Amino acid sequence: MYIYDEHDHLIIQERVKQFRGQTQRYLDGKLKEEEFLPLRLQNGLYVQRLAPMLRMAVPYGLLSARQLRKLAHITRHYDKGYCHFTTRQNVQLNWPELAEVPDILAELAEVEMHAVQTSGNCIRNVTSDQFAGVAPDEIVDPRPYCEIIRQWSTFHPEFAFLPRKFKIAVSGSVDDRAAIHFHDIGLQLVKNDAGAVGFKVLVGGGLGRTPVIASVIREFLPEKDLLTYLEAILRIYNLQGRRDNKYKARIKILVKALGAEVFAEKVEKEWARICDSQTLLTDKEISRAKSFFTSPEYRELDDESVLANLSEELKNNRDFANWMQYNVREHKVPGYRAVTLSLKPTGIAPGDVTDKQLEKIAELSERYSFGEVRVTHEQNVVLADVCVADLYALWLEAKSANFATANIGTLTDMICCPGGDYCSLANAKSIPIAEALQREFDDVDYLYDLGHLDLNISGCMNACGHHHIGHIGILGVDKKGEEFYQIQLGGNSGNNAALAQVLGPSFSRAEVPTVIKTILSTYVELREEGEEFFDTYQRIGITAFKEKVYAKAA
Amino acid sequence: MPKLLRDGELLSSWEDPQSALTIPVDVELDNFIDELNAGLTDISLITIEFSVFMDGRAFSIARSLRDHFDYQGELRAVGQFIPDQLHYLSRCGFNAFLFSEDVEAETIEECLNAFSEHYQAAVDDPQPLFRKRA
Ligand code: SF4
Numbered sequence: 001m002y003i004y005d006e007h008d009h010l011i012i013q014e015r016v017k018q019f020r021g022q023t024q025r026y027l028d029g030k031l032k033e034e035e036f037l038p039l040r041l042q043n044g045l046y047v048q049r050l051a052p053m054l055r056m057a058v059p060y061g062l063l064s065a066r067q068l069r070k071l072a073h074i075t076r077h078y079d080k081g082y083c084h085f086t087t088r089q090n091v092q093l094n095w096p097e098l099a100e101v102p103d104i105l106a107e108l109a110e111v112e113m114h115a116v117q118t119s120g121n122c123i124r125n126v127t128s129d130q131f132a133g134v135a136p137d138e139i140v141d142p143r144p145y146c147e148i149i150r151q152w153s154t155f156h157p158e159f160a161f162l163p164r165k166f167k168i169a170v171s172g173s174v175d176d177r178a179a180i181h182f183h184d185i186g187l188q189l190v191k192n193d194a195g196a197v198g199f200k201v202l203v204g205g206g207l208g209r210t211p212v213i214a215s216v217i218r219e220f221l222p223e224k225d226l227l228t229y230l231e232a233i234l235r236i237y238n239l240q241g242r243r244d245n246k247y248k249a250r251i252k253i254l255v256k257a258l259g260a261e262v263f264a265e266k267v268e269k270e271w272a273r274i275c276d277s278q279t280l281l282t283d284k285e286i287s288r289a290k291s292f293f294t295s296p297e298y299r300e301l302d303d304e305s306v307l308a309n310l311s312e313e314l315k316n317n318r319d320f321a322n323w324m325q326y327n328v329r330e331h332k333v334p335g336y337r338a339v340t341l342s343l344k345p346t347g348i349a350p351g352d353v354t355d356k357q358l359e360k361i362a363e364l365s366e367r368y369s370f371g372e373v374r375v376t377h378e379q380n381v382v383l384a385d386v387c388v389a390d391l392y393a394l395w396l397e398a399k400s401a402n403f404a405t406a407n408i409g410t411l412t413d414m415i416c417c418p419g420g421d422y423c424s425l426a427n428a429k430s431i432p433i434a435e436a437l438q439r440e441f442d443d444v445d446y447l448y449d450l451g452h453l454d455l456n457i458s459g460c461m462n463a464c465g466h467h468h469i470g471h472i473g474i475l476g477v478d479k480k481g482e483e484f485y486q487i488q489l490g491g492n493s494g495n496n497a498a499l500a501q502v503l504g505p506s507f508s509r510a511e512v513p514t515v516i517k518t519i520l521s522t523y524v525e526l527r528e529e530g531e532e533f534f535d536t537y538q539r540i541g542i543t544a545f546k547e548k549v550y551a552k553a554a
Numbered sequence: 555m556p557k558l559l560r561d562g563e564l565l566s567s568w569e570d571p572q573s574a575l576t577i578p579v580d581v582e583l584d585n586f587i588d589e590l591n592a593g594l595t596d597i598s599l600i601t602i603e604f605s606v607f608m609d610g611r612a613f614s615i616a617r618s619l620r621d622h623f624d625y626q627g628e629l630r631a632v633g634q635f636i637p638d639q640l641h642y643l644s645r646c647g648f649n650a651f652l653f654s655e656d657v658e659a660e661t662i663e664e665c666l667n668a669f670s671e672h673y674q675a676a677v678d679d680p681q682p683l684f685r686k687r688a
Contacts, residue, residue: 007683010671018668022638025661035636038608121608151673151683157645158617158676161610227674227682238614273622278681279674285684 001062001372002147002292004112011155012109015116019043020102027099042122042160044090044115045101053422054093054101055118056108060128060146060170061089061375065362068373070111072358078104083358085343085351087415087466088167089127089375090118094422116154121162123153123234127169129177130376133293134384136332140189140197142172144289145226148281152227159234163241163249166234167206174495179377181205181214181497182469184251185233190220197223203233203263204255207463211499212252215260217267224281225271231279232271236263296370296385301335306388313392320395322406322444328391335388339369341381341403342413346438349431350416351379360401368394377466378415380408411453411520412438415466419459419476420483426459428476428483433457433512440513450520451532454493469493471533472519473500474512485512489519489545490537501542504550515549522548557657559640560628560650562666564659571598571628579603579611583618594625602648604633613646620647620677637665647677 004012022039025031031039040046044055056071063071071091075083078100084092096104108114118125126149128142129135149168153159159166171178172189180186186202199221205214221229233251240258242248255263314321329338341361344350353361361381365373368390369383376382381403386394398404407413414437417423419430434457441447456470460477467473473488484506491500507515520533522545527536537545558565575597577586587593594600600619602612612631619625630650631643637657644666653662675682 005687007671007687011669011673014669014671021664030658030661031638035607035638039638121610148684154673155642155669156674157642157672158613159610160642161608161613161639163610235614235617239611243609243611277621277675278685282685285687288684288687 001064002059002289008112008151009109012112012114012116015043015114015155016102016105016109019105023098023102038120038161040101041120042117043101043105044118045098046119051095052098052101054096054104054115055086056091056093056113056115057118057125058089058091058113058375059150060126060132060143061130061377062143063373063375064111065366065371065373067111067113068358068362068365070107070113072355072362074104074107075358076355082352082354084349084418085353085375085379085381087351087377087379087417087464088125089130089377090125091375092418094418119165120160121164121166122160123156123162123166123168126150126153127167127178127183127377129171129173130374130382131177131329131338131384132172132374133295134331134333134336134338135173135175135177136330137174138172138332139174139191140172141290141293142170142178142187142189143293144286145172145187145189145223146170147292148226148285148289149230152230152279156234159238162234162238163243164246164251166237166251168230176494176497179466179469179493182207182211182466182493183214185230186214187226192220199223199226201229201233204252204260205497206250206252207466207468208250209247209461209463210250210252211463211468212256213497213499214252215255215263217260217264223286224283225275226281227279228275228277229267229271231274232267235270236266240266295333298333298336298385299387301388303334303388306335309389310392319399319404319406320392322448323395323404324391326406326410326448327404327408331385337386337388337391339383339386339391339394339398340376340408341383341398342405342407343380343403344407344413344438345402345405346412346442347435349418349421350414350434357401357403361403364394364397364401378408378413380413406444407447409452410447411441411450411455412447414438415454415456415470417458417465419457419465423459423464425462426476427461427478428459428485428509430457430459430465430474430476433474433485433509436509436513437516440517450524453533454491455516456491466493467491468499469497470500471537472516477506479506483509485509487512487515487519487549489542490534492534496534503542504546518549519545555655557653557655558630558650559653559662559666564662573597574599574601576601576603577615577619579605579609579615581615583615583623587623594619594623594627597625598627599630600625600627601630601632604631604635607634607636607639612648613642616643616647617677637661640665641668645672645676645678
């Protein structure tokens with residue numbers, strides 16, 4: 001994990017001081033509401049339906065036990081004792097006091113955390129793969145590059161007043177788990193024929209009102225050129241992105257308007273001017289960044305024999321066996337596994353955790369995973385380095401802390417935005433939908449039989465719940481002041497990036513579980529041997545589903 | 555009475571250089587400079603006006619003027635920018651700022667010097683932090 005030196009500390013402390021001053025001037029009436037707005041947003045502070053909301057950054061999802069304990073303390077002391085993991089690997093407080101926010105930031109700074117650029121029209125927290133560094137399919141570990149990007153983008157003086165927000169994701173593996181096709185910039189780490197490390201650069205993806213799959217503008221960018229190239233892209237966007245209409249201001253609209261080729265030419269032209277500048281990365285800096293993400297002290301183990309020791313438990317305990325199958329993943333090191341703690345038991349808003357749970361996660365991470373965790377964009381928490389010999393003990397503890405719902409990758413492992421319960425932009429509530437579906441689909445055998453299923457729920461078109469890229473997407477809409485839900489099918493966030501299609505007219509909240517049930521039974525009826533939901537959908541298309549759902553409704 | 559912050563000094567009266575130029579924020583900078591007969595060589599004041607402070611194009615224009623066109627003269631921000639942008643603006647190459655009367659000197663000072671250390675290179679310092687780290 002990256003560790004601050006005196007420079008990083010100074011920069012973050014100066015930020016706390018700056019925001020304290022801005023908040024004071026605002027409270028004294030010296031800073032106008034509309035002027036304070038972007039300044040507080042760039043510190044993650046929204047004013048929401050019920051109270052302010054503070055979004056704290058978790059750079060590319062990594063948290064240490066110490067940071068988790070600090071978060072627990074903050075939620076207890078400054079909030080109501082719980083917080084929310086977001087779909088962008090960040091953490092939100094729902095009820096902080098505006099006047100106390102500078103103190104919260106000061107507390108965060110003590111553990112090398114902050115809320116910098118978690119909102120506003122600037123470069124946001126860079127996101128990545130929750131299995132970075134441990135995934136067997138990894139080409140290059142993305143974390144050092146994420147940290148390099150984090151530093152470069154933090155308080156970048158030129159890009160703090162962009163046309164709109166700007167999100168960068170980095171993937172270092174064969175399977176894309178960072179949704180790089182749906183970010184303003186998606187970076188895929190690759191090695192060329194000569195074995196040199198570089199990036200495939202994608203631009204202009206995104207969700208929201210106008211969902212777009214990103215275009216590749218460069219097949220291979222040498223690693224040292226990373227920052228100068230990003231700077232060129234951002235400069236073109238800052239100068240030429242639309243500012244007349246907030247719904248047309250994202251880079252995806254500019255890339256579409258110009259065409260990806262023309263956009264790429266402009267970037268290359270700008271880049272030619274700055275590629276030799278001192279922003280060109282050095283070997284020294286790349287190895288410095290890498291030095292923070294070395295492997296922990298793994299024991300030398302024989303995978304088969306440690307696994308054999310679990311055979312009794314696996315045989316006798318079905319819950320444990322299910323958990324092993326769904327919540328435990330392969331690891332690049334023999335004898336180790338990556339474990340996902342599910343934050344989605346039935347009845348809890350997806351991604352919500354209490355102060356006590358945060359402390360429990362900290363404890364588990366120290367006992368079983370070198371004191372570190374990763375937050376996932378599916379709103380769960382990963383212990384990335386668990387020894388196989390410890391899995392049963394971990395399961396028992398996770399179970400008693402309510403983290404062991406064996407549902408990762410299944411229907412009930414839904415992504416769900418805060419929606420109408422918290423968010424002032426919502427058209428409809430999303431959490432009650434998630435809960436109704438969890439209650440409806442409580443038969444685990446059926447759930448497992450359905451296989452891998454991404455069900456994503458957003459409370460409005462802003463798509464924080466990524467409904468466009470769920471295999472099943474649910475979108476809250478407003479129909480003459482009433483909450484309705486549109487169903488979409490066939491999205492995919494990974495390598496086979498696809499945007500979901502609308503099934504048809506929307507439904508009332510009460511109808512949603514039945515509709516989802518019909519969709520699923522249609523899949524079960526029509527699937528061929530070995531097909532996942534997404535495969536079946538791709539083969540048969542939306543019509544079959546449409547017919548069933550609306551035949552029933554009629 | 556408006557005030558001018560120029561090279562860190564707050565002035566209540568000042569003289570404007572002779573050869574001045576105003577650049578609009580929607581400029582196509584390459585074409586614009588191509589069309590100037592003598593380029594920027596004998597220009598000693600360029601003014602960029604902010605119509606709304608949220609429009610960040612001037613930040614990139616300033617950097618291009620300094621970094622790509624090697625402009626050495628005064629680069630002045632006027633209009634609707636806010637003091638809280640001073641630090642970033644000056645990092646991008648602005649060295650003069652026109653304020654209305656009601657802006658307090660203390661606020662200007664505080665905002666201008668918000669940070670003493672930076673990660674990235676900019677006009678004020680072409681060397682990013684990573685090249686300076688031991
Ligand atoms: S999708 Fe809409 S309702 Fe949900 S959190 Fe985002 S803005 Fe709010």
